[in-house]
Amino acid sequence: MAITHIIFWFLTALALVSALMVLLSKNPVYSVLWLVAVFFAISGHYILLNAQFLAIVNMIVYAGAIMVLFLFVIMLMNLDKETEPQKDIWMKIAGAVSGGCLLMMFIALVKQATEMTGKTALLKTGSIGLIENLGKALFSDYVVPFEISSVLFLSAMVGAVVIGKK
Amino acid sequence: MTILALDWFLLIEKLILIAVIIFASLGVALYTTFAERKVAAILQDRPGPNRAGPFGLLQPLADGLKLITKEEIIPTHANKWLFILGPGLAMTAALMTCAVVPWGGTIDVMGHKVDLQIADINIGILYVFAVVSMGVYGVMIGGWASNNKFSLMAALRGASQAISYELAMGLSLIALLMITGSLSLRTIVEQQVGHVWNIVYQPVGFLIFFICALAECNRTPFDLPEAENELNFGYHQEYSSMKLGFYLFSEYINMFISSTIMATMFFGGYDLPFVTSHLTNPGTAAIVGIVVLMTKVVMFIFLFMWIRWTIPRFRYDQLMDLGWKKMIPLALANMLVTGFFILLKQNNWHF
Structure with a gap:
């Protein structure tokens, strides 16, 4: 073993x-x-x-x-x-x-x-x-889904701020 | 010598390194408490501790003995297990960070090459971040398990402060990592040996990192989790004896480690300009490296203390404003400017 x-x-x-x-x-x-x-x-x-x-x-x-x-x-x-x-x-x-x-x-x-x-x-x-290969994969092959998911996070943040301001 | 598919020499080498580095960290933290009292005394124009031993040098031992011999109290309605777990976690998290710091170059021991570093992992600086974020649990669990309103409030303050400043700290480091192109602390140091230190490329990044380090270590002006006049004594109010000692001690170890990280990331680590790259004997180079790194660390620790005894504490809303509305935008701008210059350099300084 x-x-x-x-x-x-x-x-x-x-x-x-x-x-x-x-x-x-x-x-x-x-x-x-x-x-x-x-x-x-x-x-x-x-x-x-x-x-x-x-x-x-x-x-x-x-x-x-x-x-x-x-x-x-x-x-x-x-x-x-x-x-x-x-x-x-x-x-x-x-x-x-x-x-x-x-x-x-x-x-x-x-x-x-x-x-x-x-x-x-x-x-x-x-x-x-490993970070190098992962970064390359994310920013070349999967760049569109990656950026769209970041927009999703941004909208969640904006939503939290809007709810917090009420 | 290979039993159980293990390189036993490597195992023993690493065990010795871990023991030496942990005891060295504890020793440095011990004398940092002494230095803190002396620096405070000098800044306040009084002699400071001078009774125990010559120049009061035995004072930290006396303090330790006092803490150990004090009565250990666990409050009746406290959560017993978590109450004990809290200081242990704080101490463990503080000590674990030193694993990825390169303390010197490579030396030869009985024909084996021994790196003066416990683990050279290719995610070094992220490991530091992970361990630092674990340190929050020590404060939160301790504060909650004490079953005391003031402890709980202080713990929540401490945790939210740590999380807020971790963001700006990470963003300031991203700019640095864009220049170095590596997360391994040893590679970052080796890039600086014989070249310009990173502080020249990243002065703003260093400033942000330093301020965030002050906040992460709960040092004045960010010592709100321990604000005596608002919260009695802070998250460790119910603690006594060595459990309190662990909390206080972990703060000093954190200070030591964050000074080491700053020296490594921005000030060349074990590099002495114009000297280190010319030292051919690995033994001498290692000794010079350790001495140089320690000198840099001591200077940072002094800076921490100088700030503590000079600047008053922030108010809580000011602390949050500074973290979210000033530090993070500044760090983002720093990142953009760094990216712009890197692109410009790749394009041979043409637009």
């Missing part, structure tokens, strides 16, 4: 356990912190795939900025175990059914993906995740 395999299984276990804990924690602050752990584990996977830029951007943007804002909201509203509203039983059943449908769809998709069987991920090789 090579060292990359050990790291891979460790990160996988960490990601799954943390993701479960996000759902199982009663306290919303704990949920957010477990979600940060999930992002860390996924960043580790990106590094194993030699996608260092993706890994670090995942950490800066998701773990470092978005989750801090989540924490902000939760702390400002002072949500806690006691004050969290309890859903009634029908809501819980409806949630379980719809979540189960989604899970079944995912499993069906994985089973259908026949061209992926017997293949393993490219560990430590491949260079598309």
